[in-house]
Amino acid sequence: MALEPSVAKSDSRASGSVLSLKPASSIEVPENTILTTINSVVNWCRKYSLWPMPFATACCGIELMAVGASRHDIARFGAEVMRFSPRQCDLMIVAGRVTMKMMPVLQRIWLQMPEPKWCISMGACASTGGVFDTYAVVQGVDRFIPIDVYIPGCPPRPEQILRALMDMQDKIQKGGAIQGTALPELMTNEARRVQIESSPSPALARERGDEDRYGYRIPGGPGQVGDRESH
């Protein structure tokens, strides 16, 4: 799945085998040459040019604006380009409480953002629901979209947002890859998904013969699936 992690190394290995016919370990690098991997260069570029998408629904949004102002100045971290179109952004900052009614909008905006993308959940409401433990408020947006960094606080201080941005930069530098966010946990998730898909699916209630147990009945009633629709 991942590219050859060290392109520069593989280049030198190829040129070594062609030009000098020596093994890769004894390639002589000219002076003042910096060797790196493409992934780390790409990550370095990405982490210092995050374009945030401010999904600000409440008071945390005001604090998010304060981070953009001159006192705290998010431009020092290269993330000052707040774009209000998800197509142009790679860092979503969910700031404020998200209601169940707003959730499809949030998911849609998240899906509209191009890969690679990251997400910061800012404040108590976005992270866990905060004081709004009601049926109408989503108890943590991480139940619906993947979150990379959580910021506690109600609302958080601007410094916390800058700290979260630095955490985000560390995470991008550590885990990014040129194809996307090939984080180790994503690889684990992928392996798990393949394992789940390849394993036999659990039998339906009807196949187990316990359709009527506990009063449960498959929608559409007994009979072939699609039976009723054909009449």
Next chain:
Amino acid sequence: MRADDPCLKQMKPPELSLADRFFLPQIAVGLGVTARHIAGVMFRNKAITVQYPDEKHVPSPVYRGVHRLNRDEKGRVKCVACMLCATACPAHCIDIVGATAPETWPDREKYPESFVIDELRCIYCGMCEEACPVEAIELTGLYDLTGLSREQMIFDKAKLLSVFDATSNQEPMKYGKPPERALGSPTTELAPG
């Protein structure tokens, strides 16, 4: 209130001078203000940006940041598991499991077997600190807390006590004496015991 009430003060917009009415000179005046600020930043070191990771804002002594669980002079946790903080908490983020105190602790009946605060759900209102009868829970001046997962942000008793160990020797939450700058209000006695 009537329109000619003597308590009402009638305000009139200032008269515009000729230069004001032309606007163009005022544009130059505005640009002058901008230039003055630019010059102040460039030559007189008057930039107001706080270079956060390098220079850190020192919060006031009453700032409400990350919680800590205080220890008494014997190093035991001061909490007596009375559940007042958990009751006062508007976000219901405190979870305490009380247990009968050991025989060697004659000064109390209960102690917290587990004391868990969900720092992500907490809104840092400080009501737990106000409710606590033994001054066991306090909010420190640590303000730059972030987490990479929700589990990481659930602080248990050991973590909260370690926050106390980390902050008990430094301002603004120095333990054992009231803060120096106490904003004019009577300071709480923080004497241990």
